[in-house]
Amino acid sequence: MAFFGVCYSPYRIGSPDTWPNGHQPTEQTVDADMATIAKCGFTHVRTYGVDKGNQWNVDKATQNNLTLGLGVWVGANDSLDTIKAQINMALTQAQSAAKKYTRTLTLDLVVGNELDLVKPQPARIREAMQYAKNELPRYPGLRARVTTCFTGAVLEHTGSQWAGVVFDCQEVVYLTVYPWYGQKYNYDHDRTPFNPGNIDKQMQYSWDHGLRNTINWAKKKVVIAEIGWPSAGYAGTSIPNEQTNYGVTRKWVSISHQYNGTIPPFDTYWFEMFDESWKTAEGPWGPHWGLYTGGDNPQRKIQFAEEAVVREPV
Numbered sequence: 001m002a003f004f005g006v007c008y009s010p011y012r013i014g015s016p017d018t019w020p021n022g023h024q025p026t027e028q029t030v031d032a033d034m035a036t037i038a039k040c041g042f043t044h045v046r047t048y049g050v051d052k053g054n055q056w057n058v059d060k061a062t063q064n065n066l067t068l069g070l071g072v073w074v075g076a077n078d079s080l081d082t083i084k085a086q087i088n089m090a091l092t093q094a095q096s097a098a099k100k101y102t103r104t105l106t107l108d109l110v111v112g113n114e115l116d117l118v119k120p121q122p123a124r125i126r127e128a129m130q131y132a133k134n135e136l137p138r139y140p141g142l143r144a145r146v147t148t149c150f151t152g153a154v155l156e157h158t159g160s161q162w163a164g165v166v167f168d169c170q171e172v173v174y175l176t177v178y179p180w181y182g183q184k185y186n187y188d189h190d191r192t193p194f195n196p197g198n199i200d201k202q203m204q205y206s207w208d209h210g211l212r213n214t215i216n217w218a219k220k221k222v223v224i225a226e227i228g229w230p231s232a233g234y235a236g237t238s239i240p241n242e243q244t245n246y247g248v249t250r251k252w253v254s255i256s257h258q259y260n261g262t263i264p265p266f267d268t269y270w271f272e273m274f275d276e277s278w279k280t281a282e283g284p285w286g287p288h289w290g291l292y293t294g295g296d297n298p299q300r301k302i303q304f305a306e307e308a309v310v311r312e313p314v
Contacts, residue, residue, distance in 0.1 A: 002264070002265035002266055002267050002268065003044045003067075003268070004042075004044075004250055004253065004270065005045055005069070005267075005269045005270070006037060006040075006042050006044075006045055006269060006270050006272065006291065007045075007046045007048075007226055007269050007270065007272040008034075008037065008045050008046065008272065008273045008274070009048055009274075009276065010029065010030050010053040010054060010057070011025065011278065012033070012274035012275065012294035012298060013029075013294065013296060014278055016049075016052045018278075023296070025053030025054075025056075027056045027060075030053070030060050031056070031060045033060075033273070033274065034060040034064045034066060035060075035064055036292070036298075037273055038064040040291075040304060043066065043067060044066065044067045044068075044069065045061050045066045045067075045269075045273075046069035046071065046110070046174075046225065046226075046269040047061075047068065047070055047071045048073055048113055049071060049072070050072060050093060051086075051089065055089075057070075058090075058093040058094050058096075058097045059100065061097075062097040062103075062105065063101065067106060067107065068105070068107040069108045069174065069223070069225070070094060070107050070109050070110065071112075071113060072087055072090050072110065072111045072112065073086060073113070074111060074112035074113070074115065074118065074120055074125070075118065075120070076118050076120050077120070078120065078124075079124075080124050080127055080131075083124070083125075083128040084128065087109070087111065087128065087132045087135065088135070090109060091109070091132070091135060091136070091138075091142065092139075094141070095139045095140075095142060098141025103141075104141055104142070104143055105141060105143065105144075106143045106144075107142065107144050107145075108147055108172065108223070109132055109144045109145070109147070110147055110148060110149050110174055111125065111128055111129050111147070111148045112125060112148045113149045114149055114150060114151055115148060116150045116151055116160075122161050122162055122165050125165050126164060126165055126168050129147075129165070129169070132146045133170070145169075145170040145171050145172060146169070146170050147170060147171075147172050147173055147174055147223075148165060148169060148173070148174065149173075149174035149175070149176065150162060150166075150173065150175055150176070151175065151176050151210070152177040152209070152211060153206075153209045153210040154166065154173075154214070155210050155214045156210050156213070157213075158213055166218045169220055171220065171221055172220060172221045172223050172267075173218070173220045173221070173222060173223070174223045175210065175211065175214065175223070176224075176225050176226040176271075177203070177224050177226070177227050178202075178227060178228070179203065179227070179229075180194075180236075180245070182201070182202035182205060183195065183202065184236070187235055193236070194236025196241040196242070196244045196245035196248065197244050197245070197248050199245070199252060203257075212259065216260065222266060223266070223268070223269070224253060224267070224269065225269055226269060226270075226271035227249055227253075227268060227269075227270060227271060228242075228249075228272065228289050229241060229245035229289075230242065230285040230286075230288040230289050231288045231289075231290075231301060231302075232284075232285065232287075233285030233286070233287070233288050234283065234284065234285045239301050242301065242302055243302040246291075246302060246304055249270070253266040272289050272291075273290060273291055273292060274290040274291075274292045274294050275287055275288055275289065275290035275292065275293050275294035275298075276289075276290070277294050277295070291304055
């Protein structure tokens with residue numbers, strides 16, 4: 001059965017590089033965040049790093065019985081040694097949690113995020129992933145798949161420079177899929193209204209321009225690494241529209257679809273758990289993707305149980 005998890009970074013208070021004085025993440029804030037995620041009924045959480053406030057993610061997720069898509073951050077110019085050091089931290093943190101909570105941890109080790117946008121050297125990522133595979137036997141408390149994350153269009157063409165990396169992934173590939181951006185493109189070009197209650201056209205586009213080749217040609221299972229709808233910052237954004245889209249998205253990914261054969265439900269991570277006010281680089285909608293507000297005292301923005309409350313868009 002497919003899972004529906006949530007993406008998490010500990011930066012609901014401030015930027016990872018320029019925290020407001022006294023507002024950096026702490027072990028206590030990460031503990032509280034993971035407890036909130038678990039209390040909301042989620043069983044899986046995707047993270048993005050292992051330092052700069054992320055060093056408590058694995059421990060607190062495990063304490064709260066959350067299964068991890070454990071991210072290792074990769075920058076465009078990071079050396080292989082830098083990436084290896086991040087992998088070592090991730091595996092050490094996971095092994096420590098396995099020992100502390102006396103269980104075997106089943107997880108995905110996700111080396112990098114949206115690498116076709118970040119653009120490190122593909123060969124370096126292949127080397128890093130092989131290093132992780134070689135290191136795993138040294139961590140007996142872990143049962144891990146080594147993979148990475150791209151946008152949904154990474155294999156739009158089978159000649160993609162990333163094809164070798166996709167083939168190196170163990171069983172699964174993480175792909176980000178954003179119907180909101182597809183609808184934003186249509187709105188910007190011809191003022192087609194946003195429709196948070198229907199993502200069929202955008203998901204068809206994602207299938208035609210990447211998911212199909214990843215599944216049928218590369219023979220990998222796709223995990224939808226990020227999908228969501230912002231609640232403010234642009235036309236078509238509001239809390240009721242986020243609510244509507246959340247319900248529609250959960251339904252869409254939880255059923256089978258006919259794309260040149262039956263495609264089973266997708267394991268999926270909603271982006272994201274908490275608003276992050278510092279995320280303005282992508283546009284004014286950037287700070288508003290959370291199910292909860294950010295800040296010191298985050299508040300729930302929408303309903304999200306196993307059966308989401310679906311409201312009409314406004």
